[in-house]
Amino acid sequence: MIEVRGISKRYRDVMAVDGLSFDVRPGVVTGFLGPNGAGKTTTMRVILGLDAPASGDALVLGVRYAALPAPMRAVGALLDSGAAHPGRTARDHLVCLADSNGIGRRRVDEVLGLAGLSSVAGRRAGTFSLGMRQRLGIAAALLGDPAVLIFDEPVNGLDPEGILWIRTLMRDLAAEGRTVLVSSHLMGEMALTADHLVMIGRGRLIADTSVEDVLRAREVHVRTPEARRFAHALTAMGAAVRQDGEELTIAGVTPEEVGRLAADESVVLHELTPRRTSLEDAFMELTRADVEFGAAR
Amino acid sequence: MTATTGRDLTSVVARGRARFRDVLRSEWSKARTLRSTWIALVALVLVGVLLTALFAGAAGQDHGGSDEAAHPFDWVFRGFVIVQLVAGYFGARAVTVEYATGTMGGSLTAAPRRGRVLAAKAAVYAAMALVAGWVAAVTMFLTARAVLAAKGLPFFALTDPGVARALAGVGLHMALTSLFGLAIGLLVRTTTGSVTVLFLVSLLIPALSSLFPAWLATFAVKYFPTTAGGRLVSLNEGPALLPPWAGFAVFCAYIAVLLTAALVVFRRRDA
Numbered sequence: 341m342i343e344v345r346g347i348s349k350r351y352r353d354v355m356a357v358d359g360l361s362f363d364v365r366p367g368v369v370t371g372f373l374g375p376n377g378a379g380k381t382t383t384m385r386v387i388l389g390l391d392a393p394a395s396g397d398a399l400v401l402g403v404r405y406a407a408l409p410a411p412m413r414a415v416g417a418l419l420d421s422g423a424a425h426p427g428r429t430a431r432d433h434l435v436c437l438a439d440s441n442g443i444g445r446r447r448v449d450e451v452l453g454l455a456g457l458s459s460v461a462g463r464r465a466g467t468f469s470l471g472m473r474q475r476l477g478i479a480a481a482l483l484g485d486p487a488v489l490i491f492d493e494p495v496n497g498l499d500p501e502g503i504l505w506i507r508t509l510m511r512d513l514a515a516e517g518r519t520v521l522v523s524s525h526l527m528g529e530m531a532l533t534a535d536h537l538v539m540i541g542r543g544r545l546i547a548d549t550s551v552e553d554v555l556r557a558r559e560v561h562v563r564t565p566e567a568r569r570f571a572h573a574l575t576a577m578g579a580a581v582r583q584d585g586e587e588l589t590i591a592g593v594t595p596e597e598v599g600r601l602a603a604d605e606s607v608v609l610h611e612l613t614p615r616r617t618s619l620e621d622a623f624m625e626l627t628r629a630d631v632e633f634g635a636a637r
Numbered sequence: 638m639t640a641t642t643g644r645d646l647t648s649v650v651a652r653g654r655a656r657f658r659d660v661l662r663s664e665w666s667k668a669r670t671l672r673s674t675w676i677a678l679v680a681l682v683l684v685g686v687l688l689t690a691l692f693a694g695a696a697g698q699d700h701g702g703s704d705e706a707a708h709p710f711d712w713v714f715r716g717f718v719i720v721q722l723v724a725g726y727f728g729a730r731a732v733t734v735e736y737a738t739g740t741m742g743g744s745l746t747a748a749p750r751r752g753r754v755l756a757a758k759a760a761v762y763a764a765m766a767l768v769a770g771w772v773a774a775v776t777m778f779l780t781a782r783a784v785l786a787a788k789g790l791p792f793f794a795l796t797d798p799g800v801a802r803a804l805a806g807v808g809l810h811m812a813l814t815s816l817f818g819l820a821i822g823l824l825v826r827t828t829t830g831s832v833t834v835l836f837l838v839s840l841l842i843p844a845l846s847s848l849f850p851a852w853l854a855t856f857a858v859k860y861f862p863t864t865a866g867g868r869l870v871s872l873n874e875g876p877a878l879l880p881p882w883a884g885f886a887v888f889c890a891y892i893a894v895l896l897t898a899a900l901v902v903f904r905r906r907d908a
Contacts, residue, residue: 389749390742391907406749409654417746423739425671432670440663440747441655480743 341366341519342387342488347396348543349382356382358543359396364521366487369514371534371551372523373623379543380523381419384492388417400488412441412484418491422477426466430457430476433465438483447483455479456505470497478506488519495529507533527623531555539623546623554620560598562588563611570607577601586610657757660748664757667744668731668765677730678769681723681811685773686780688716693784710793710803710872713781717807717870720773721839721863722832724766724811728818729831731758736826745908755900759819763812770811774804799872802881806869809885813866813892814839820895823903839863862891 342364349357357379364370374380385391387398389405400408400415408414424433434448452461455475460468465476474494481489491510495503510533514520524530530537531551539547547554563586564570571581571588579593590598595614602609616624668674693713735741748754778795785792793800817838822831843864846857858864858877868884879887 385742385907388746390745392905408749410652411655411749412747413652415746419742419746420739423743425734425738425740427672428670432666436663436666436670437743437747439666440660440744442653442659 341401342490342521343399343402344383344387345397345399347383347386347393347398349379349386349391349393351382355543357386357393360540360543360545361396362538362545362548364519364538365536366519367514367517368535369510369520369522369533370536370538371530372521372538372540373527373530373534374523374525374540374546375623376525378525378540380525380540381492382543383540384417384419384490384521384523387490388415388419390419410441410484412437412443412486414484414486415488415490416481416484416486417489418474418477418481418494420492422473422480424465424473424476427464429462429464430468430479431461433476434480434483437480441484443483447485451479451482454482471499471502474498474502474506478509486518489513489521491520491522493523493525495524503529527620541623555594557591558594558620559615560590560593560595561611561613561615562590562598562602562609564588564602564607564609566607570602570605573601573605573607574598655748657753660750660753660757661760663748664731664754664761668761671734673730673734674727674765677723677727678765681720681727681766681769682773682776684723685716685720685777685807688719689713689777689780690784692716693781694788696785696788696790708871708873710800713785713792714777714803714807714870716777717773717810718840718863718867720770720807721810721814721867722835724770724814725818725821725835725839726828726832727766727769728762728815729822729825729828729835731762731819732822733826733828733831737828742908751904752900755819755823755896755903759816759896762815762819766815767808767812770808771805773811774807777807778804799881803870803872806881806885810866810870810888813885813888814863816892816896817862820892820899823899824895860887862888865891 344360344362346359346361347357348355348359360379360383372380372383382391386393387400387405397404405411405415424430428436431448431452434451435445438444438448449458452458455478457472457475457479460472465473468476474497478494481491494506498506510520510522514535522533531554534551536550537547537554538545562570565586567583567586567588571583574581574588574590574593577593577597580591582589595612599612602612692715696709696713735744744754745751782792795801795804818831818835821834825831825834843857843861846854846861849857855877859879865879865884866888868879868881871881878884
């Protein structure tokens, strides 16, 4: 359980976070979505007590982070790709962190195994690939077997196998009843990983909604020579359909459901196109503005 | 929802509480698992031995030494002024390495009470510098005796007045200087910046003191941090100088003020 209560944070003349409030519930993966520079990392740093907010408060399990009796046993975090000193071995890196919370050596070896790093535990972190460093950071987050997990852009720079591993891990952690907050600037990644979305732009909350609602709000555009028959079938399924000659605009069902129905009803389709929702449009608009801003600089 | 929050926290509390000794153990692990820690400590001893050999080798010649080094013991042990630079660098490393490698965020996430982190670092690094300083003192003493004996010159015995205190003082001075470096490191956050400050404070300013106006020069010789602290490692005496333990106390006071300033900044600053 994480409660963010109206936090604001300014860096010189940039308002990084501006009166942001949201809750992160246990048992689901909450995606923290926003373009680069939207304030995701800052918000996470405030939750972890690394940066002090100008106003507002962030509570983890009902208290401020610094008040947690054994922080790593409550919260596991991956920030800055879990930076490790390049001269320290993977195992020593974890031992240093484990010691600070009275976590034993056996647990260190356990998380090395969980992260698939047992065979390289004695290697210096400086020799690790980005993917291995990411795994080491996640091993560190898991050290205290925490109830809350916070991952900042965990799939950045990972190969497909690594992305799949992290995605599965996050879903498993949430299924065990843990609170999982994971940030990303990619809508597609979040649609696959998260159950719930907290979307921010320029430090402000844009949406706090379930992923399913976002996807269900999509319109599907279909072109078929059997438009009339298909429209009836779709309406019978509960979809809202608008017909214009051979073209149908469908709302209230997912593209997958439309495709399956077409197969079941043996309807020939010439085109099936999901259309972005207003929420996705809003996000794309933000991302685009961000890119333009970056290019103009 | 509140009930869930409460239960979660209760179960977390039931699973243990991080204590100061855990943070202390973590800092010790951090220090001992870096090769550079041991290289710095070996360098501290080696620099001491080499400089002592040089100064002892030059003993008996007309070196035109200044008044403060007039005592033969001080002359031979003069190298400790450079050794203290290594000790200061060693202490600064305790934090600058974490800033340089981006691991400070992780450290403070694991141990968010920053006063504790600073106290643990201070304890671990001062203890290591203390032991290294004592090892340096003994090896410097033996080196000086060997070199002087080879030249047929007399040297002090451990039982001579002040000698044991001066040798013990090398360790104490190095421990304090490492804390000086630690405080500077926290304030400056880069290794090069810290070493520059240490160099200015412990070498350049004392060396230039003869160019200062008289009142400032008197102050610099008597109360400047490193010269006051160095009184413990000196057998010189005189009205212009503080007694050994008084000088040491003055140095301690400087360190206390600096560490307090560093703590205030460390607590307030975003990690």
